[in-house]
Amino acid sequence: MAKNTSNKKGQGSPSAAVKAVTAPVRTSFIASGFWKRHWIPVLLIVLSSVGLYQASGRYGYILDDEMVIWKNAYVQEGLSGIGKIFGSDSFMGYFQRKEGLYKLEGGRYRPLSLVTFAVEVELFGKERAAAEAEQKMADPRKGIVYRGRGIPEISHWINIFLYGLNGVLLYAILLAMFPMANHNWWWSIPMVGSLLFMVHPLHTECVANIKGRDEIMALMGSLGALYLAMRYFDTRKSYWMWLSSAVFLLGLLSKENTLTFLAVIPLTIWLFGRVSFGQVILGVWPLFLSAFVFILIRYNALGYMLDHGKGTPDLMNDSFLGMNLGERTATIFLTLLWYLKLLIYPISLTHDYYPYHVPKVNWTDWRALFSLILYAGTITWSVMAIRRRSIMAYAILYFVITLSIVSNLLVSVGSFMNERFAYMPSVGFCLLAAWLLVEKVPALLKNPSFRYAGIVVFLPFAVFLSWRTVNRIPAWENAFALNRSAVIASPNSARAQSFYSTAIYEERYLKAQTNEEKMQWVDTMEVHVKRALEIYPQYGSAWVMYANVAAARFELDKNVSTLLNQWTYALNNAAYVNLLRSNIDAYVKYLAKSSSNAPLINEFAYKTGYELYFKKLKDNKSAQQFLEYAVLTQQLDPATRIALAEVYEASGMTNKAIELRQSTNK
Secondary structure (H helix, E strand, O other): OOOOOOOOOOOOOHHHHHHHHHOOOOOOOOOOOHHHHOHHHHHHHHHHHHHHHHHHHHOOOOOOHHHHHHOOHHHHOHHHHHHHHHOOOOOHHHHOOHHHHOOOOOOOOOHHHHHHHHHHHHHHOHHHHHHHHHHHHHOHHHOOOOOOOOHHHHHHHHHHHHHHHHHHHHHHHHHHHOOOOOOOHHHOHHHHHHHHHHHOHHHHHHHHOHHHHHHHHHHHHHHHHHHHHHHHHHHOOHHHHHHHHHHHHHHHHHOHHHHHHHHHHHHHHHHHHOOOHHHHHHHHHHHHHHHHHHHHHHHHHHOOOOOOOOOOOOOOOOOOOOOOHHHHHHHHHHHHHHHHHHHHOOOOOOOOOOOOOOOOOOOOOHHHHHHHHHHHHHHHHHHHHHHHOOHHHHHHHHHHHHHHOOOOOOOOOOOOOOHHHHOOOHHHHHHHHHHHHHHHHHHHHOOHHHOOOOHHHHHHHHHHHHHHHHHHHHHHOOHHHHHHHHHHHOOOOHHHHHHHHHHHHHHHHOOOOOHHHHHHHHHHHHHHHHHHHHHOOOOHHHHHHHHHHHHHHHHHHOOHHHHHHHHHHHHHHOOOHHHHHHHHHHHHHHHOOOHHHHHHHHHHHHHHHHHHHHHHOOOHHHHHHHHHHHHHOOOOOHHHHHHHHHHHHHOOOHHHHHHHHHOOOO
16 A cells, blocks of 8 residues: 655645646756766777777778769869769769669768768868879879878878767767766776777778768767757757757768667667657657658759669679579578677678678578577567666667668668678667676676676677777778788678779789789789689679780780680670770770781681671671771681671661672782
């Protein structure tokens, strides 16, 4: 039976009862004096970012940096290009035409990081960046690295600073969720969770690759919106919520996965603020307004929501191409299991999870089944346990919610998986690990003397993660280092094998001083490009590299027959033969000038021009161009002459056909 408490002050009157019902629930997320009381952990977090990633501050541009910075025309315009950046797909400045964007499913709209790059170009090297880009394209043998008083170092250091700021913001939020009343700051959930986040090697792609800034800024906008929402529920002053929605919009303009915080923020406020669900929704509704505004802006810029309806089937832009529903879903759940493995044991890291580093599996594979059972079980348990305000359930739900948008279950992201996709979800893993080590281990041991027992696990794990981070960062120094590490970690990736061959060509073969050294690199390139074609025989870029390797070998051994045979083989087997044309055209015109090459050129022209383009591909224009290579030799043989005349007739060039048949070799 409940005790009678009506004699207590203020509780017996009707007015007090009314106030108890109508007064909003007050929370106390944010304590005053943060910077004064926590400057030491803040300093340690920032120093961890600088200490771990300072080496990357000397690196140049790499990988997709060309698409978002030094080959992005809108970014290279500096401040004057900002309007174009906001008004179009993020890769439009690179492709310069919409047809190029059709290769990518779903579109890319992440203008805010590109705006920061444009500002850097304007302030720190607009003219230099443009000049170096032109020089690189004009003479790749010079092997220019995009450094100097220019943009790369500055851009890298901005990434390092922003990463440190992410860590500080995460610490402040965890501190609001887990006040350190009974803990030293150095052994608390906020500090342990933040340090695990800072040292985790899965984040190296986001920090050491300048393009990864979109992930860093998206998490900053998401956590910033959560922090400001906490301030609102502390004070009930509406300007905090509107400020939260503005920061949330900035996160959305950085990357679309910020949308997942529409679920994370209400869940966090409800769980840790002890605020009713109804009050939470009433408080955070401006966030949904920001999401709606973002969708309108994105639609206006792209012209569609998720499907432009003009995609070109390509395995490198749609890793699930050719899979049935069972294979697709099983492979997706395999990747979801890999994310967990990499968070716990990140020993084999790569930037390349393209076909078929991740194998195509079906539901007979035990790993896919185990992953399905694991995720289904933990999600079901978490949904039930969250009602009891379980910290473990919250961490699991945070991880699943933020991973969902890049999981390929809801929308296709173009590749099987990527380590950068784990950047935002990893917060949930770090929180869960910190809670288990700081709170759960001592509780299970049931002995106050073992209050710091979790340190025995934390220290070696943190050292291991730091070691992996330090060892992983040098892979991002240049294309050669990155792709060399990829073929070691991803030997079954066609993309990794082909890209490594290209990196060898640009960074080693072209810079080699002796023919012997060059021949060694040619042999190595050939091994990797052939491996790429074994994995994916229709890989257009690999066939281009195959043709380039053949040309590189010819430059050393001068064997015309081998060169033309390899090119004939490539043209007959490549899925997109026109990709091979540019280099072949220049070489054959050069070779045709020597009379000793005439029989080989005639044979090559006949096989490619007549048999391939005319008979097989029904491409009269290309057939004519290839057959006319033989004309350049001035020694047109009878078979090639008849073939060219037939092509002229089919193209409506009757007079030329008659003239050719009547003429004789000079």
